[in-house]
Amino acid sequence: MKMADQIRARIAALPVRNTATLRGVRRDFSRQFAKSDAAEVMAVARALVHSPLRWIAYELVQHHPGAMSGLRQKDVEEFGEGIASWADVDCFACFIAGPAWQARQIPDRVIHAWARSRDRWLRRAALVSTVALNCPARGGRGDTPRTLRVCTMLADDRDDMVVKALSWALRELSKRDPRAVRAFLASTPVAARVSREVRNKLTTGLKSGQAKK
Numbered sequence: 001m002k003m004a005d006q007i008r009a010r011i012a013a014l015p016v017r018n019t020a021t022l023r024g025v026r027r028d029f030s031r032q033f034a035k036s037d038a039a040e041v042m043a044v045a046r047a048l049v050h051s052p053l054r055w056i057a058y059e060l061v062q063h064h065p066g067a068m069s070g071l072r073q074k075d076v077e078e079f080g081e082g083i084a085s086w087a088d089v090d091c092f093a094c095f096i097a098g099p100a101w102q103a104r105q106i107p108d109r110v111i112h113a114w115a116r117s118r119d120r121w122l123r124r125a126a127l128v129s130t131v132a133l134n135c136p137a138r139g140g141r142g143d144t145p146r147t148l149r150v151c152t153m154l155a156d157d158r159d160d161m162v163v164k165a166l167s168w169a170l171r172e173l174s175k176r177d178p179r180a181v182r183a184f185l186a187s188t189p190v191a192a193r194v195s196r197e198v199r200n201k202l203t204t205g206l207k208s209g210q211a212k213k
Contacts, residue, residue, distance in 0.1 A: 030060060030063045041060055093125045093128035093131070111126050121161070128165050134172045135172055164193075166191070178202055182202065
């Protein structure tokens with residue numbers, strides 16, 4: 001049985017299927033892949049990516065150093081084909097596109113092309129990919145210029161999925177460079193939600209603006 005079929009079979013046999021149990025299966029197979037070469041991991045991920053197991057495909061790549069460091073533009077674009085939901089986009093951008101961009105394995109022009117796309121999900125992916133530039137957990141060390149370039153491109157977009165992503169991108173950057181985020185808000189018209197959430201984050205540390213008791 002091929003490895004992708006083994007993963008499907010394991011998941012089908014689960015008595016309860018939720019994020020925790022599915023991730024447990026993924027972790028088991030990541031351990032099995034620890035000594036496998038990147039090509040094998042990529043082949044399995046490709047076999048799973050155009051299915052309800054898309055996020056598991058992304059995590060298999062993310063947790064294999066050789067596969068992750070070997071990602072190139074064509075691989076990232078292939079893994080992004082068909083993304084069409086909030087969950088799809090955020091897993092793709094946080095696990096694949098963002099880290100690859102942060103490591104400069106794909107050029108800025110790829111992200112900028114997504115930002116100019118008619119596809120709302122690609123525009124969201126462009127913004128969510130900036131999270132990896134600034135979030136230490138994603139390997140980010142802070143990158144104000146690359147982040148704000150994408151934010152500027154999408155500042156006037158009023159699609160709800162894009163507005164929420166713009167807020168997220170700016171809130172993440174605010175942890176690294178609050179001065180730059182304040183200057184951006186002062187000079188760039190954005191949706192009211194973005195302004196409110198980001199200013200709350202800057203002043204209270206929470207997007208709701210209500211400090212923890």
